[in-house]
Amino acid sequence: MKKIIYIFNFTLLLASTISCSGDDSSDTEQTENIGINDSYSVNRLKLLTLSPQSTAESPTTFEWIIQSKTTLKDSVNIKNQQLEFLALYTGAYPVILKITRGNDVFTKQIYIYVTLETPSYSRYISKVYDFFPAVGQFTNTLPEWIAGDSRETMIKKADQTLTGPNPGMISLGGFGGYVIFGFDHTIINIKGKKDFKVLGNAFWSNALPNERGGSSEPGIIMVSYDKNKNGIPDDDWFEMAGSEYYKQETIKNYSLTYYQPQKPETAEVNPTYIKWMDNQGNTGFKTKNQFHSQSYYPEWVNSSSLTYTGTKLQDNYYDLSGNGTNWIGKSYEFGYADNVPNDDDASNIDIDWAVDKYGNKVSLPGIDFIKVYTGVNQEAGNLGEVSTEVTGAYDLHIK
Ligand SMILES: [Ca+2]
Ligand SMILES: [Ca+2]
Ligand SMILES: [Ca+2]
Structure with a gap:
């Protein structure tokens, strides 16, 4: 149980949902198999692709919620299993991955740290x-x-x-x-x-x-x-x-x-x-x-x-x-x-x-x-x- 709370550190509701959904060992395995880290670092204007794995047999939906207001200016695809993240501005971008499987909802907090490139990009054809x-x-x-x-x-x-x-x-x-x-x-x-x-x-x-x-x-x-x-x-x-x-x-x-x-x-x-x-x-x-x-x-x-x-x-x-x-x-x-x-x-x-x-x-x-x-x-x-x-x-x- 401890491990699940550590990985899905966001909601208590989540922990109770998991405890009702089966034996602990299968739940733990499930979270480990998602294959998503707690944080990522990427240069600005370089595409970061996150692909959570799903081993569940029942239908699963994925949703990515980008919390930072600065991302309103940036481009993020959501409601896909895969997140393609690309940011113009540097900084920390909190992201929540929400996984829905039947009545069960899992969430995972992720941070994407967007860094400045060196040397500077050219706006022209390379x-x-x-x-x-x-x-x-x-x-x-x-x-x-x-x-x-x-x-x-x-x-x-x-x-x-x-x-x-x-x-x-x-x-x-x-x-x-x-x-x-x-x-x-x-x-x-x-x-x-x-x-x-x-x-x-x-x-x-x-x-x-x-x-x-x-x-x-x-x-x-x-x-x-x-x-x-x-x-x-x-x-x-x-x-x-x-x-x-x-x-x-x-x-x-x-x-x-x-x-x-x-x-x-x-x-x-x-x-x-x-x-x-x-x-x-x-x-x-x-x-x-x-x-x-x-x-x-x-x-x-x-x-x-x-x-x-x-x-x-x-x-x-x-x-x-x-x-x-x-x-x-x-x-x-x-x-x-x-x-x-x-x-x-x-x-x-x-x-x-x-x-x-x-x-x-x-x-x-x-x-x-x-x-x-x-x-x-x-x-x-x-x-x-x-x-x-x-x-x-x-x-x-x-x-
Ligand atoms: Ca190619
Ligand atoms: Ca455009
Ligand atoms: Ca011409």
Whole structure:
């Protein structure tokens, strides 16, 4: 009995409940098997996962009650067997684990001590994990491909371009081209607040002072957190359901294949340069324009075709002039990369927009990894293909 009171040091009611529920030895075993310590220590913005074990045959429910008022600003999942605890602020966080089994209620007091990291976190991208642009007029130049560069070399070049406080620019090419990057901490999901932004080179057109349009090349943003804690993005991905996600014009599971152009290539303008075909029965060509003469097909790829799959947004470019000389990209309302200027609030992203592959909303404690891919398949006249650029990303909650 003494042992039970020590472990569940919170209520006397509890002790009497236990004494009625069976012989002492089985109760003692039960408490020992929960596998939860009295206290834990963790750096801020690092995920702590607590998984109490349950050997009971009868249905058991778990509830985590976070007592500290400061956690109102932090992200905690409750009413799950597993607690995923992530805090922005340092300090002691009292937590009560409440276990209900039939009429029996057990509680356990836990303290989580959240400590300050050393060295300090960076709010900017710390690592690029993958980079695979689609066909585009800046493919092989942003970043530059040099003869002999492998896929790994190109990922390293994207990493050197995007990491740290003064990032440069990469281009993802046409629909589906992507980059995956991460941070040196978990970007926390604070309720009711935007949590991060992906930077691009979008700008408004002077010709349309009253409209939110100009150069907008929206990229789909996906997020993931390191649930299995191995430091790499091999966990489930969740799409940020931006303003277009639920619209009929938006095509989910869109798949597009580009066909490698014949070699050797010429530098000439070519309106039927690279053939593409999608899974909706459409086909067309990516054009080569007079401004960019290098190959638009990733040079380090030997495959005769490249297929990209994802959510496709409706074409957003239109010709304001009517004679093909002034193409304007309409921005979408929220939730995309390279869609509005970086200083516009609509470039900020709320992790609570995350949905799973079935479109169900999910509640994430935070994110470690971001994937961005070009969301539009359109040729915008003399501007060439619509292609998302990425010029960095940062956590909105740390300076
Ligand atoms: Ca949020
Ligand atoms: Ca992982
Ligand atoms: Ca752009």
